[in-house]
Structures are given as C-alpha cells and as structure tokens.
C-alpha cells in the first residue's frame with residue numbers, strides 16, 4: 001500500500017516536470033474545466049460544479065493568495081508551496097471541503113492559518129512528503145469541522161501531529177481518519193487533547209502500528225466506531241485495549257478488524273472480549289476463513305451485523321451462526337461458495353448480502369424456505385444465469401430483492417410468485433428481456449413499488465408488460481435501446497410517480513406518454529435523441545416536479561420554441577423553472593453550440609430575437625397571405641378592367657413582330673403591300689343602311705376596294721374584339737362612320753381608339769407618318785358634348801368627309817372617298833431604291 005502511494009507520488013513528480021500553463025493535474029478528474037489564471041506561479045482551475053484547484057509543482061512556491069472561487073471545495077495539490085501562513089485562506093472562507101495534498105515541499109502550517117475557515121466541514125492533509133510536524137494550535141478556529149483525514153505525510157511519531165487534535169478547537173469533530181502513517185506505537189497520551197471530544201469514529205488503518213497503549217483511546221469518551229484494519233497489532237494488545245474501553249464505559253457499536261491476518265478462526269479470547277464489549281457490528285473481512293466451522297462464534301447476543309467479505313469462504317452452513325441469536329445482517333461478498341446452503345434455520349436473519357462475482361452460482365427451489373424472516377436479499381453480481389420457479393419460496397416478508405448484474409438469461413414464469421411483501425426489485429444489467437420478457441414474469445408482485453430494468457438491452461416494451469404491477473411507483477429503464485413508448489404500456493401504472501428513461505433512444509414525441517399516470521412527478525430522460533419540444537412533450541413535462549433533459553442535442557431555432565406559445569402562463573412558468581434547474585441541457589443552432597437551452601431561451605424567445613415571430617403567428621403567416629391576396633385581387637381587377645387594352649397591346653406586339661419579319665421580306669417585293677383589306681369600316685349598327693350603300697359603292701366600282709365590315713367579314717366564333725383588332729391591322733385604312741349614335745356607343749369609341757393607337761404604333765415604329773390611315777365620314781350633325789377627347793382631336797386635326805343627302809354632292813363624295821382609300825404608290829419600293837443608291841455612293 002505504502003509502496004504504491006510512493007510510486008504514485010514519483011509518477012506525479014515525473015509527470016509534472018513538464019507542466020505547462022494548461023496541463024491538468026493527474027489528481028484531478030477528467031471533465032470540463034475552466035482555467036482561472038496564474039496566481040504567483042500557481043495555476044488555478046475550476047472543475048465544473050466539482051471543485052477548484054491550484055497546482056504547479058514547479059513554480060507554485062507561494063500560496064495563491066488572491067485566488068477566489070464560488071465552489072465550496074478547494075484543493076491545494078501538487079504545488080511546491082513551503083509554508084501555509086496566517087491569512088492565506090482569507091479569501092477562501094466559503095470553502096467547506098479543503099484538501100492540502102501532495103505538496104512535496106510543504107513543511108510548515110502556521111498557527112492560526114485556519115482561523116477564518118469557519119465553514120470548513122472536511123479537511124484532508126495528505127501525501128505531503130515533507131510535512132513532519134503539526135503544531136499543537138494549528139487547527140484553531142475550525143469550529144465547523146466534522147471530518148479530518150491525515151494520510152501518509154512524513155510523521156515519525158504519532159505525537160508529531162496528534163497534539164494538534166484538540167477538541168477545544170474542533171468541537172464538532174466526529175470522524176478522524178489516520179491512514180498509512182508508518183508510526184509503530186501509539187502512546188498513552190498521544191490523543192490527550194481529544195479528551196471530552198464528540199469524536200465518534202476513529203480510524204487508524206494501514207499504518208504498521210504494532211502497539212497501542214491500552215489507555216490511549218480513553219479520552220474518546222463518545223467513541224462508537226473503531227477501525228483498526230491492516231495493522232501489526234497482536235491480539236493481546238487488542239484484548240487489552242478493548243477491555244480498557246469496556247471498563248471505562250466506552251461502548252463500541254462497530255469494530256473493524258479487517259485484514260488482521262486471521263486464518264481459519266478468530267482467537268476465542270478476542271471474540272469473547274468483543275462479546276463483552278457489546279459490539280453490534282463486527283467486520284472481519286479480508287481475513288481467511290475457507291470454512292466456517294459451526295463453533296467459530298461463541299454466544300454473542302449483541303451482535304447484529306457481521307461482515308465476512310473477501311474471506312475466501314467456500315463452504316459453510318447457517319449452523320455457524322446459530323449462537324448469534326440477534327444476527328440481522330450477514331454480508332458475504334466476494335467469496336467462493338457456489339450456492340446458498342440450505343438446512344439450518346436462520347429465522348432472525350433480516351438481511352443477506354451474497355454478491356460474489358463467482359464463476360458459477362445456483363439457486364434452488366427450496367433455498368430460502370427456512371428464512372422466512374428475511375426482509376432484504378442482495379444477490380447481485382452472482383453468475384446466476386437462470387432463476388428457477390420457486391427460487392424465492394418462503395420469503396413472504398421479503399421487501400427488497402437485488403438481482404443486479406447476475407447474468408440472468410431466464411426467469412421462469414412465476415418465479416416471484418409469493419413475494420407479496422416485495423417493494424423493491426432490481427433486475428438491472430441482466431440480459432433476460434431478450435429471452436423471457438412477459439407480464440407473467442412479474443406475477444405475484446402486487447405490492448412492488450420500485451422496479452429497476454436498466455442496462456437490460458430492452459429494445460421495445462410489450463404492451464401489457466407491466467399489467468401485473470399495480471403498485472409500482474418508480475420505474476427505472478435507463479440505458480436500454482427504447483425508441484418509443486406507447487402510452488398503453490404505462491397505462492396499468494396508476495401509481496407511477498417516477499420514471500427513468502435516460503440513455504435510451506427516444507426522440508421527440510407527439511403522443512402523450514403519461515396520459516394514464518396521474519401521479520407522475522419525476523422524469524429522467526437525459527441523453528436520448530430528443531431534438532425539439534413538441535406539444536406532447538410540454539404537456540408531459542408540465543406535470544413534473546423533477547426533470548432531467550440534459551444530454552439531448554436540442555436544436556434551438558426560434559421555430560422550435562414556437563410551441564411554447566400554446567402554454568398558459570402558469571404552465572410556462574413551471575416549465576421554465578424546470579429548465580432553469582438543468583444547467584447541462586445544451587442546444588445547438590447554426591450560430592451557437594454551447595448555450596444551455598435556458599440561456600438561448602432567455603436570449604431569443606424571451607428576448608427580442610424570436611419575439612416578433614414567436615409571439616405572433618399572424619405576423620408570420622396570415623398577414624403576408626392577406627397582402628398577397630390583396631395584390632392578387634388588385635392585379636386581377638386591373639387586368640379585368642383593362643383586359644381589352646391588354647389583349648390589344650399583346651395583339652399589336654404580335655402583329656408588329658410578324659409585320660416586321662414580313663416587312664424585312666416584302667421590302668424587296670415591289671409595289672406590294674400585305675394588307676388584306678383596303679379599309680376597316682367602324683360604324684354604329686344604327687347607321688347600317690348607310691354602310692350597306694357604302695360597301696356597294698366602293699366594292700362594286702373601280703378601283704374595287706375591299707372593305708372589312710364586321711357583320712359580314714368577321715369569323716363566326718371569334719371574339720368580336722379580337723376580330724376588330726385583326727381587321728384593323730389587316731386593313732390599310734380605317735373608316736370611321738361618325739354619327740350621334742356612333743359617339744354614344746362605347747363599343748364604337750373603343751374601335752376608334754384601337755384604330756388611333758394602331759396608327760400611332762406604326763407611326764412610331766417605322767418613323768413613317770401614315771397620317772391618312774384614319775378616314776372619317778360624318779353623318780349628320782354631331783353634338784359636341786358626347787364626343788370623346790380622342791374623337792374630338794381627330795375631327796379637329798383630320799379632314800373628314802361630310803355625307804350629304806343632296807344627290808349632286810354625293811358623286812363628289814364617293815369620288816373623294818375612293819381617292820382617299822385607293823392603294824398608294826409603292827412607298828417602300830421607292831425608298832429602297834434611294835437607300836441602295838445612297839449606299840453605293842459611300
């Protein structure tokens with residue numbers, strides 16, 4: 001043991017010769033750490049929620065004085081600090097646990113160094129290889145100290161430190177641990193300063209002590225637990241010591257003589273003096289009793305608890321304990337026997353612990369028939385493999401059964417039948433669900449309140465698996481491979497208060513798990529695959545008082561918090577409180593990876609970032625849709641109102657494009673233009689008679705003009721508007737027959753407008769002024785007030801022909817009209833010649 005420790009120290013020193021700023025002391029646990037800073041050569045860290053430490057064996061020569069921490073545990077370890085002086089701890093008075101360990105150069109702790117440590121409950125001064133002495137008054141002020149541990153260091157003699165153990169300075173000291181001291185003797189007055197102390201537990205172990213003065217422990221008037229394990233004390237010294245304690249009315253409850261090297265038996269006189277001292281708990285572990293003979297123990301009416309762990313026991317019967325009438329608890333861990341012996345009654349035994357890590361272990365159907373008093377049975381870590389039917393017959397008072405980690409592959413149906421008093425059953429770390437996992441396995445466990453099925457490789461839960469467990473309050477299913485939970489599985493568990501589903505493969509769920517469990521208040525579902533909150537999750541966790549969601553990788557986009565807006569105020573507050581208590585529930589977004597959910601929630605949902613969207617789904621969906629709708633409606637109505645214009649412009653564009661293509665071709669075709677009609681006649685139907693005459697006059701005589709008149713030439717089935725457009729564009733000219741009825745007709749106005757636009761269009765595009773494409777004939781007198789602005793303009797700027805009922809003037813009218821409508825001399829052909837000659841000149 002000592003050699004091991006020295007090796008450890010050497011290892012430490014070697015490993016620290018290369019200490020750099022960020023290296024971690026090997027004494028420290030792995031896990032997330034925060035480097036706080038360098039305090040006069042000492043490197044100080046905080047291990048999240050565990051402790052703070054300052055170290056550096058190279059350069060940490062003086063106490064890191066300005067260091068502070070909010071944690072309540074502090075380690076000054078692996079430094080080269082030489083002295084600890086008054087006021088060094090002035091900034092660390094909040095510390096409750098202090099460890100001064102493995103400081104190789106530490107020689108001296110000044111009196112009064114701890115005077116302000118009024119909160120200190122636990123102190124360890126250990127492995128400081130140069131510490132040879134503690135002054136008598138060094139612990140002054142440790143008024144709250146309950147536990148003091150002094151391990152190894154470099155004391156030659158007990159008295160080099162023991163006088164510092166003063167009950168006056170440490171009035172609340174209950175437990176003293178003196179381990180691995182290498183001090184051979186304990187003298188009479190070594191612990192004199194503990195006189196009258198309330199110390200209850202005294203451990204002097206693994207210290208190569210050969211002799212303890214029989215009166216050395218008499219100052220410890222309240223001593224209850226004495227542990228003298230692994231020393232070199234001989235039995236006569238022990239007997240002397242125990243006799244003195246007893247005769248001084250110091251009544252031990254617990255005596256530990258582990259590792260004393262007893263072989264086959266404990267000396268009778270030792271057991272007799274123990275018996276007289278009225279010890280209730282005796283620890284004889286790590287001695288060597290392969291066989292416990294039936295007369296090993298004398299009559300010991302006070303003995304209630306016996307530990308025989310690691311004693312290489314391979315064969316025994318319960319007769320061996322027949323003289324221990326009040327033995328309640330028997331611990332037989334890490335032994336070698338292959339089954340629990342039957343036969344002798346052990347009626348008063350209430351607790352049996354047999355955890356053996358044996359190669360082979362069997363249970364029979366009559367193993368426990370004569371142990372009807374047993375209330376607690378621990379058979380964990382045995383290699384049981386199969387639980388046969390009736391294994392637990394007779395255990396009608398059993399309340400606690402632990403079958404953890406026992407390689408159980410099969411459980412016979414009805415194995416637990418008869419365990420009507422059982423409240424706790426652990427089947428953790430067994431592979432049986434792979435073979436025998438059905439409700440009948442749990443038959444008879446009508447009062448079972450706690451069931452542990454962790455680490456059982458359960459992939460799914462049969463729907464009726466828990467139907468035989470009406471009293472279950474706590475269900476532990478941690479570390480399985482459950483992907484989903486059907487609420488029906490839990491529906492028989494009306495009394496369920498707590499469920500542990502941590503380390504499974506559950507993802508965000510949409511079906512309330514706990515619909516049928518009105519009493520549920522604690523849920524552990526950490527380290528699953530939950531990525532976001534759903535309505536069902538929020539409803540389920542809103543009934544919890546305790547919740548662990550840590551270790552799930554939440555996606556913390558605002559959208560994942562939107563579901564919170566469905567909660568009422570009190571539920572919301574409750575859930576936020578639960579979340580706030582889980583500092584390790586991390587969440588991931590595109591931008592951030594190390595926020596806790598609550599931090600992110602505070603920053604976004606509650607803060608401005610998410611508020612706009614989250615608070616108002618209206619803003620998110622409804623308003624944009626409304627705007628879109630309005631725009632669509634507006635566009636539609638505009639399109640509808642101007643439908644003719646649009647059609648017209650589209651048509652014109654089409655015409656223009658095809659005309660241009662044609663024009664480029666026809667430019668070479670002499671004197672030819674591409675019009676189908678010489679004129680389109682736009683008129684009001686009331687003037688039809690005139691138009692009939694007009695058509696006859698123009699089409700039947702030279703130059704045989706061709707007119708487009710919609711009653712005659714429009715194709716049946718086409719839209720009139722389209723036909724008009726078509727006609728206008730295929731006619732060289734447009735003839736407007738303007739009368740009072742014409743100007744009143746909307747339709748006619750539109751036709752006129754089309755004709756005018758048509759003209760302008762071509763005028764603009766070709767740069768040609770086709771001024772005369774509109775020819776107007778005025779029928780009768782026109783009232784000016786109904787004239788549209790466009791017509792007014794046309795009549796002002798254009799020459800129009802006035803129809804006269806006078807016959808003499810009519811001949812002249814038709815003449816003029818024929819001239820106006822006759823095809824022109826070919827303009828394009830002339831133009832082209834000019835262009836060509838112009839080109840050749842260059």
Ligand SMILES: *[C@@H]1O[C@H](CO)[C@@H](O)[C@H](O)[C@H]1NC(C)=O
Nearest residue numbers: 065066067087088089090091
């Ligand atoms: C305690 O902290 C204060 C402020 O940081 C510092 O002035 C003082 O010297 C420190 N005292 C000790 C004993 O570390």
Ligand SMILES: *[C@@H]1O[C@H](CO)[C@@H](O)[C@H](O)[C@H]1NC(C)=O
Nearest residue numbers: 061062081082083084107108
């Ligand atoms: C430690 O204290 C001793 C005795 O008071 C003194 O001689 C020594 O110099 C001190 N060492 C340091 C590093 O302060």
Ligand SMILES: *[C@@H]1O[C@H](CO)[C@@H](O)[C@H](O)[C@H]1NC(C)=O
Nearest residue numbers: 132133134156157159160161
């Ligand atoms: C330890 O105690 C012994 C006996 O009282 C004494 O002789 C010795 O000097 C002490 N050692 C130290 C380092 O004080």
Ligand SMILES: *[C@@H]1O[C@H](CO)[C@@H](O)[C@H](O)[C@H]1NC(C)=O
Nearest residue numbers: 192193195196215218219220
């Ligand atoms: C302890 O103190 C009491 C007085 O308080 C005294 O009578 C007794 O002798 C002391 N015992 C030892 C072992 O010093």
Ligand SMILES: *[C@@H]1O[C@H](CO)[C@@H](O)[C@H](O)[C@H]1NC(C)=O
Nearest residue numbers: 210211212233234235236237
């Ligand atoms: C026990 O140890 C003490 C002191 O070491 C010694 O005086 C005594 O003779 C030993 N007794 C036996 C029986 O060995």
Ligand SMILES: *[C@@H]1O[C@H](CO)[C@@H](O)[C@H](O)[C@H]1NC(C)=O
Nearest residue numbers: 218244245246247248249250
């Ligand atoms: C121990 O207690 C008994 C009675 O309880 C008493 O007679 C005896 O004197 C006490 N002995 C000591 C040493 O206090």
Ligand SMILES: *[C@@H]1O[C@H](CO)[C@@H](O)[C@H](O)[C@H]1NC(C)=O
Nearest residue numbers: 291293294314315316317338
């Ligand atoms: C155990 O001991 C009993 C007698 O004490 C003996 O009959 C039996 O054979 C032993 N069993 C084993 C496995 O050694």
Ligand SMILES: *[C@@H]1O[C@H](CO)[C@@H](O)[C@H](O)[C@H]1NC(C)=O
Nearest residue numbers: 342343344345366367369370
């Ligand atoms: C149980 O005890 C009874 C009577 O003491 C005895 O007859 C019986 O054989 C015992 N059964 C077992 C399995 O030890």
Ligand SMILES: *[C@@H]1O[C@H](CO)[C@@H](O)[C@H](O)[C@H]1NC(C)=O
Nearest residue numbers: 357358381382383405406429
């Ligand atoms: C399970 O039992 C084996 C021996 O059977 C032991 O080595 C191991 O430590 C046990 N594990 C737990 C977690 O108890």
Ligand SMILES: *[C@@H]1O[C@H](CO)[C@@H](O)[C@H](O)[C@H]1NC(C)=O
Nearest residue numbers: 364365366369389390391393
């Ligand atoms: C125990 O099992 C044996 C066979 O292995 C059988 O004969 C006996 O009846 C069973 N006893 C009980 C109480 O079930």
Ligand SMILES: *[C@@H]1O[C@H](CO)[C@@H](O)[C@H](O)[C@H]1NC(C)=O
Nearest residue numbers: 431433434435436437457459
């Ligand atoms: C039991 O486990 C084995 C291997 O893990 C697997 O192949 C088998 O299907 C499982 N059986 C059941 C009933 O789940």
Ligand SMILES: *[C@@H]1O[C@H](CO)[C@@H](O)[C@H](O)[C@H]1NC(C)=O
Nearest residue numbers: 580596597598599600602606
């Ligand atoms: C979030 O904000 C609440 C109050 O607004 C506060 O109580 C809580 O401590 C904050 N939590 C975190 C992790 O910032």
